[in-house]
Amino acid sequence: MRRFLCKLKTNILSKKRVNVDLVGFIIPLTLIVIWCFVTLHGRIPSYILPNPLKLGQIIIDFAFGIWNLTPYSGKLFENLTASIIRVLCGFGLATFLGLALGFLSGRIYFIRRLSDPFIHAIRAIPGIGWLPLAIVWFGVGEETTLFLITLAAFFPIYTNTAFSASQVSPLFLRAGRMLGANKITLFSTIILPATFPSIIVGLRLGLGISWAYLVLGELTGVTKGLGAVMMDSRMLGHVEMIITAMVFIAILGRITDIILVKICNLIYPSKEGAGGTSDTGYLRLGTPARS
């Protein structure tokens, strides 16, 4: 933990964080200026798009309930918790299934022959295509949401784990056996660390997809959750609340991704040599490459 805090500190203090590329701000700032211009002068009515100041107020009100501007005033926390729990359950289940099946099919040729064609056939059905069937099976609400998240997040985790597990260099395994590893320690000391970078890619993709399918599931009808807030707000004509919920989903998606990478970094610290350059880092924040 101390190591983690130290690293966080150096990350924040390092020059990289100070030298932000200002060019990246041009497009967002321009959009905000245009947004202000069209909304504050009444070109676009506020029931289509609220002005940025109003939106800021609504966001603060949603979080702290100071002004009672909407029916959701001060209800951020309960909706947030409901959504986070759903994502954690669905993503957790998908991680467990994806890693277990991924390692089995990546390392055992017979299981790969047995399961790979089936899993890839299922994968070809877009996750959203499962929605009607999920509603028939599980009814609208909680179970459907969980099912959709788990199903959708499973595939990137499984695919990345299975592929990287099958690609572990046989020389590593020979070296490990020669140096005294048995079947179990061979897995924990060689296969797991060798596949770890790809597993993280899978987990990060899976987590991103979890948030997407959370919203889809919640739109179908749950009482609490950010997706439910969006859908209800549409019916109640509170477009500013739809955007507010979107903002929080964006923030949460990013925060959970950062936490995931930090946890992974704690399990296998990035390769920082005596030179101390984080450029050789095993894992870095940023967009994972799709594979």
Place this chain on the structure above:
Amino acid sequence: MNLDKELIINDLDKIFPLPEGIGSLRVLDKISLQLDRGEIIAILGPSGCGKSTLLNILAGFEKPNKGEVYFKGTPVTKPTSQIGMVFQSAVLFPWLTVKGNIAYGLRFKKYKDKEIDTICQQHIHLVGLEGFEKYYPNQLSGGMQQRTALARILALEPKVLLMDEPFASLDAQSRITMQQLLLSIWSQIQPTIIFVTHDVEEALVLADNVYIMSKLPGRITHKIKVPLGRPRPISVIGTAEFSKIKGDILTLLFS
């Protein structure tokens, strides 16, 4: 069977099935060798003559179709740290530091953390990697990677070292440095070494006996006793005796 010998290789055959499923390829043909404890032999042969296959069988990674390998009188059937292999590439674990790599095998033995530390330090010193303990393999030069690989296996105190062209990918200077390092390590702990190479000079600098293998199917065609004394400094390459025997071997290889 002669139990005084450290390693006995008895009549090994290895046949690989061809990928198309028709016929098969005989890679090793009746290979027999006997090594005394502390002996260094070099195996010379053209590429693709089955040298690596032979080492893989000796290390217990592959099974021969016929014949046996005995180490101190017991058959070798699976990998053991008593018979250590140094691969052509260092095969270091990239997620571990130099020290982590060297400690890897020690962690499976009943050592305390402190003892592991001590053994690591000894072997880091032995291969001359002081100050690089915390480096990761991708931050090291090829020569330093092979030093780490050597230290990693030596830490487990193997009795036999199998070396599969370990210095082939190094530049000429590093290769000579590594050969001298290997000789200095040998003079300290005297493991039995089987050194596979295609470099005649390397074979002559290191070995007591040089064996020449033929093209497929791999057979041992000649055994040459190297008449050079030990210690064998690098200057031995310039001597007339060295040049003569090198000439003889080259003639054998290309005749």
